[in-house]
Amino acid sequence: MSKSSKPKLLWLQSITCNGNTQSFFTLPDFIVLMNKFEIIYHPILNSGYTLADVTNKDLKCDILILEGSFKQDGMKKAGQEILATAQKYAKKAKHIITAGSCATFGGIFRQYDKNSISGFCFNDDMINENYNLFRKKLISIPGCPAHPRWIGSVLSMILTHRAIPLDDLHRPLEIYGYNAHSGCPRSEYFEWKIDSKNYGYKEGCLFYEYGCQAPYTHANCNKILWNEVSSKTRAGTPCFGCTEPSFPKKDLWHTPSLMGIPASMPVGIPRRAYLTLAGIAKSFSIKRLNEPIIKYKK
Amino acid sequence: MKAETKKGKKKESIIKAALALFSLNGFYKTTIPDIARRLGMSAGNIYNYFPSKDILAQEIIKYTSEILGHEIQKINLQTDLTTHQKIKKIVEVYFNMATQKPEMIEYFLRVYLSNREVFTGECDKMICVAGFITEIMIFFADGVECGELRDQDFFSAFGLFMGYLGGMAFLNGESILSRPLESYIDEIAYNIYHALKT
Amino acid sequence: MKIKQLIEKIEGEAELEFDFQNGLVNDVNIIFPLYRGIEDILRDREARDALVIAPRVCGICNHAHLIAGVRAIEDGLKKAGININLTSKAISLREFTLSCEIIQSHIKWIYLVALPQLSILNRIKPLDSYLAKASWSSNTVVKAMSIFSGQWPHNSYAIPGGVSCDPTYEEIIHAETLLDETIRFMEQEFLGINIEAYMKNQELSESKGDIATIWNLINKQNIQSKGKSHNRFIAFGEHEIFKAGEYSQNRTNEIDTSLVKEHEQPNSKAKSVTYNSLCYEVGPLARAMLAKNNRIMSLYNIHKDSNLIRIYARIDEMINLLLYAKKLLANLHPKELSCTLSKFPKGFSTKGIGAVEAARGSLIHETVIRDGKIENYTIITPTQWNLSPGTSKESGIAIEAMKGSSSAEEASFVFRIFDICSACTTH
Numbered sequence: 030m031s032k033s034s035k036p037k038l039l040w041l042q043s044i045t046c047n048g049n050t051q052s053f054f055t056l057p058d059f060i061v062l063m064n065k066f067e068i069i070y071h072p073i074l075n076s077g078y079t080l081a082d083v084t085n086k087d088l089k090c091d092i093l094i095l096e097g098s099f100k101q102d103g104m105k106k107a108g109q110e111i112l113a114t115a116q117k118y119a120k121k122a123k124h125i126i127t128a129g130s131c132a133t134f135g136g137i138f139r140q141y142d143k144n145s146i147s148g149f150c151f152n153d154d155m156i157n158e159n160y161n162l163f164r165k166k167l168i169s170i171p172g173c174p175a176h177p178r179w180i181g182s183v184l185s186m187i188l189t190h191r192a193i194p195l196d197d198l199h200r201p202l203e204i205y206g207y208n209a210h211s212g213c214p215r216s217e218y219f220e221w222k223i224d225s226k227n228y229g230y231k232e233g234c235l236f237y238e239y240g241c242q243a244p245y246t247h248a249n250c251n252k253i254l255w256n257e258v259s260s261k262t263r264a265g266t267p268c269f270g271c272t273e274p275s276f277p278k279k280d281l282w283h284t285p286s287l288m289g290i291p292a293s294m295p296v297g298i299p300r301r302a303y304l305t306l307a308g309i310a311k312s313f314s315i316k317r318l319n320e321p322i323i324k325y326k327k
Numbered sequence: 328m329k330a331e332t333k334k335g336k337k338k339e340s341i342i343k344a345a346l347a348l349f350s351l352n353g354f355y356k357t358t359i360p361d362i363a364r365r366l367g368m369s370a371g372n373i374y375n376y377f378p379s380k381d382i383l384a385q386e387i388i389k390y391t392s393e394i395l396g397h398e399i400q401k402i403n404l405q406t407d408l409t410t411h412q413k414i415k416k417i418v419e420v421y422f423n424m425a426t427q428k429p430e431m432i433e434y435f436l437r438v439y440l441s442n443r444e445v446f447t448g449e450c451d452k453m454i455c456v457a458g459f460i461t462e463i464m465i466f467f468a469d470g471v472e473c474g475e476l477r478d479q480d481f482f483s484a485f486g487l488f489m490g491y492l493g494g495m496a497f498l499n500g501e502s503i504l505s506r507p508l509e510s511y512i513d514e515i516a517y518n519i520y521h522a523l524k525t
Numbered sequence: 526m527k528i529k530q531l532i533e534k535i536e537g538e539a540e541l542e543f544d545f546q547n548g549l550v551n552d553v554n555i556i557f558p559l560y561r562g563i564e565d566i567l568r569d570r571e572a573r574d575a576l577v578i579a580p581r582v583c584g585i586c587n588h589a590h591l592i593a594g595v596r597a598i599e600d601g602l603k604k605a606g607i608n609i610n611l612t613s614k615a616i617s618l619r620e621f622t623l624s625c626e627i628i629q630s631h632i633k634w635i636y637l638v639a640l641p642q643l644s645i646l647n648r649i650k651p652l653d654s655y656l657a658k659a660s661w662s663s664n665t666v667v668k669a670m671s672i673f674s675g676q677w678p679h680n681s682y683a684i685p686g687g688v689s690c691d692p693t694y695e696e697i698i699h700a701e702t703l704l705d706e707t708i709r710f711m712e713q714e715f716l717g718i719n720i721e722a723y724m725k726n727q728e729l730s731e732s733k734g735d736i737a738t739i740w741n742l743i744n745k746q747n748i749q750s751k752g753k754s755h756n757r758f759i760a761f762g763e764h765e766i767f768k769a770g771e772y773s774q775n776r777t778n779e780i781d782t783s784l785v786k787e788h789e790q791p792n793s794k795a796k797s798v799t800y801n802s803l804c805y806e807v808g809p810l811a812r813a814m815l816a817k818n819n820r821i822m823s824l825y826n827i828h829k830d831s832n833l834i835r836i837y838a839r840i841d842e843m844i845n846l847l848l849y850a851k852k853l854l855a856n857l858h859p860k861e862l863s864c865t866l867s868k869f870p871k872g873f874s875t876k877g878i879g880a881v882e883a884a885r886g887s888l889i890h891e892t893v894i895r896d897g898k899i900e901n902y903t904i905i906t907p908t909q910w911n912l913s914p915g916t917s918k919e920s921g922i923a924i925e926a927m928k929g930s931s932s933a934e935e936a937s938f939v940f941r942i943f944d945i946c947s948a949c950t951t952h
């Protein structure tokens with residue numbers, strides 16, 4: 030394949046920690062995938078152009094990947110407002126991918142100044158003026174960071190002209206149609222409403238007391254796993270809901286409750302249905318689930 | 328009438344008769360033949376519907392709890408009411424039941440709470456009263472969510488609310504109160520609201 | 526003559542303004558674009574929110590930010606009279622995951638910065654294999670750490686009183702296997718000799734590994750002895766493998782954190798930092814000096830704090846850490862408790878400092894907690910030490926090192942030897 034026949038990929042960073050760049054680099058087939066594109070600019074990879082070229086010239090671009098939150102003004106790169114550079118290429122690109130929660134909704138860095146810092150097309154879950162201009166080619170891949178496979182798979186789907194069904198926040202349903210709770214090895218404890226004794230145990234659920242947002246967080250982390258081996262809840266850490274426009278909420282290590290009832294229900298479950306089942310499940314004392322899974326001899 | 332519905336109707340009539348006798352004479356003094364006699368059926372036939380007196384007692388508490396829960400659910404679904412108005416309506420429902428169907432409240436106080444050994448196994452903890460508890464939980468959660476009620480432990484709020492109503496119903500049942508039970512509704516709703524509000 | 530250069534792909538960018546006199550760099554002005562406000566974002570949040578928010582300072586050393594954050598909270602709890610005693614399991618796991626993060630960062634510096642940039646300096650096209658090697662080996666290490674931390678980047682598995690994971694032997698063995706694979710890679714591709722031979726100081730002159738390519742490319746540019754700075758080193762993080770202390774005038778001294786001062790800078794969003802009003806170098810070289818690492822000390826006696834030894838210290842640290850990480854896993858016992866703090870206290874007020882050694886040097890977090898909430902949060906990153914503009918009396922560490930470079934390209938490479946992280950610098 031000659032160089033020019035490859036789709037042109039431009040990865041632009043705004044206000045970011047580079048977490049999505051670093052995360053994407055952990056994709057096992059990163060190099061094979063990236064070789065299918067002509068890299069106009071990328072924060073790690075060698076590219077044909079410098080950042081100054083990208084800002085000052087009018088380069089061709091098929092796929093624009095944005096990382097980081099955007100500031101109305103005062104965030105210059107190579108002498109130009111990065112928002113203006115992003116808009117310039119957004120107009121040309123056939124596909125716009127916002128990689129990570131900052132570029133999608135505003136994320137962590139939006140918290141510094143909600144009046145001037147936002148996602149590229151969303152301010153939290155509200156659309157902004159860019160949305161109206163670019164919605165037809167927008168794919169949201171939120172997450173803090175986005176899972177490498179989310180970015181990788183979407184790029185491959187674009188390359189192979191496959192359909193990408195999206196939800197109303199433009200998140201691909203094949204990824205975000207699941208919730209982070211699906212596949213959690215602690216789900217049996219969730220079913221029987223057995224709380225973890227504390228952090229640091231492989232037994233018990235983290236939803237009731239310890240802040241876990243997995244039942245209402247759209248993501249397939251526990252289905253495809255992180256770094257191919259684990260996930261937050263597998264490591265005993267609550268899910269912090271990082272793929273949602275509400276990320277980051279406050280008081281992240283504690284489950285908000287209304288007189289003892291979790292304030293947020295699992296996605297789509299009516300509270301009355303949840304409470305009826307929860308009340309029944311809770312009244313049984315299941316011996317196996319209240320014991321350690323493994324007993325090591327002293 | 329389908330056989331299933333017919334069986335359901337019969338079951339309900341057994342529950343109603345047993346409810347009246349249990350709440351009047353107590354759990355142990357009431358026998359299955361007593362219940363059968365009141366219904367004009369044989370004791371053996373009752374066992375076709377309920378395998379034991381314990382299970383019958385458990386079915387009764389589920390039955391009363393669902394009736395009360397259903398009434399509170401109707402109040403919970405009226406989203407235009409303030410929390411104070413909802414409290415007043417719950418008190419009203421409870422006191423109406425205490426005066427018009429006193430056996431229901433009596434059963435809860437004299438049978439369910441006094442004979443805990445009967446309500447084990449399938450009826451452990453609060454499963455049999457889940458229909459009622461669920462609605463009370465939803466009432467509290469809605470109150471906290473709209474900012475009218477203080478967030479606290481469920482049972483400390485539940486005890487204050489239901490213990491108070493149960494106590495008043497008991498005093499009424501013992502004919503100790505000087506006024507009709509309904510005349511206390513406003514005061515009691517006021518007290519409960521002020522004890523639980525933010 | 527002034528030359529401006531935008532340095533890219535350093536976890537962001539930095540602008541360098543070189544002042545040349547007689548064909549040599551005479552002074553450098555370093556400018557970072559934007560303050561991102563993490564410290565402000567943390568204010569008024571619950572104390573432990575820092576364990577989720579602070580790692581988002583940096584995509585490449587996020588885990589060090591987590592460990593610094595949890596140490597700051599634990600220090601605060603201790604000062605508030607709450608007992609904090611970590612089990613050896615929790616200590617080992619934290620050390621392991623932190624070591625892995627440092628290793629992956631050093632790998633990326635070697636294969637994504639050093640080898641390509643040195644190739645370019647020598648007008649050679651960088652080999653495609655550098656990228657493949659960086660990808661495979663860094664990901665193998667990151668996978669090993671994620672078995673315990675849940676993921677990388679951005680996990681929050683270190684919590685006050687220990688760690689949130691509760692691994693089995695089966696998982697520990699999985700991590701060991703991944704480390705073994707990384708060690709094999711280092712032996713075959715990077716060192717060109719086996720790791721035991723390396724540790725016994727076997728000569729690398731016969732090596733056909735990538736380490737030999739690095740030496741050759743440096744020697745060809747004749748910059749091995751350049752890049753000298755102030756010969757002052759500091760490390761704040763206490764670890765089994767690293768020693769906290771301060772090294773100046775050929776002596777090692779204890780440190781006093783009250784002598785650390787942050788200074789605003791007029792033209793840049795990065796705050797500079799000094800110790801006892803002096804500029805200090807942090808990072809692998811500083812750590813090697815404080816730990817009295819023989820391989821580095823003997824070279825230091827010849828080359829001082831030059832380009833060569835700064836690079837060698839990073840490479841040597843990567844190898845040391847691989848062996849250290851293996852040792853940590855070998856002594857890990859699942860039956861111990863993961864977390865010894867049974868309930869996180871509410872509404873307490875205190876102050877705490879947490880220091881760790883991150884890939885690029887010492888990282889310090891300071892939290893002021895009032896009624897359980899963060900009243901003030903301060904983060905001092907490694908790059909702030911190395912890139913400080915200096916004081917009225919002396920230039921900063923990296924600036925001093927760049928002085929005397931014969932071109933902007935050479936000076937930029939000297940700058941990159943410090944493994945610059947733009948993100949951390951302007952948190």
